[in-house]
Amino acid sequence: MSKLYNIEVTQGTTQPVIEPDVYNEEALLFYLNRFGVEENSHDYKRLMNGERLLITTYKNEPLSIKLIEYYELSAAQVQIVRTLKICAGILVIVALILVSILDNFKLLIILIPNALLLWFTSKKLEITSSEKFEEVAKRVLIMLGISMLVFSTVAFFII
Numbered sequence: 001m002s003k004l005y006n007i008e009v010t011q012g013t014t015q016p017v018i019e020p021d022v023y024n025e026e027a028l029l030f031y032l033n034r035f036g037v038e039e040n041s042h043d044y045k046r047l048m049n050g051e052r053l054l055i056t057t058y059k060n061e062p063l064s065i066k067l068i069e070y071y072e073l074s075a076a077q078v079q080i081v082r083t084l085k086i087c088a089g090i091l092v093i094v095a096l097i098l099v100s101i102l103d104n105f106k107l108l109i110i111l112i113p114n115a116l117l118l119w120f121t122s123k124k125l126e127i128t129s130s131e132k133f134e135e136v137a138k139r140v141l142i143m144l145g146i147s148m149l150v151f152s153t154v155a156f157f158i159i
Contacts, residue, residue, distance in 0.1 A: 106156075110159070
């Protein structure tokens with residue numbers, strides 16, 4: 001089975017963005033041929049060695065790419081993502097039930113953004129392709145918990 005790759009794109013000085021598409025070697029060559037990078041070229045070898053390659057300029061800023069090897073998520077990792085999505089859905093349902101029972105929109109304003117944080121975190125982890133998934137997930141989930149706690153506290157006192 002051939003290796004699979006994600007492409008990390010950096011434009012100018014912005015933060016690198018990993019494209020959600022996964023490429024096998026044939027699809028990767030098709031993608032790179034648009035920028036004049038061919039299979040046996042020096043630039044292709046640099047990309048395969050993990051180097052960043054300047055491919056063009058866009059809106060007067062350099063556009064560079066880097067290949068990142070793609071790793072399928074294990075069953076445990078998929079379970080983490082699925083659990084976050086389920087928690088987000090449950091939080092929305094609880095918020096709507098509490099609003100209908102208590103007629104208090106303060107809870108809706110506090111709980112819905114937290115549900116969105118859960119959902120977006122699950123989507124981010126879903127496309128995370130790394131052999132260090134557990135380390136990245138632990139860091140992201142700690143930041144998520146702190147963000148939800150701080151946001152809820154601030155929203156509770158402001159509203």
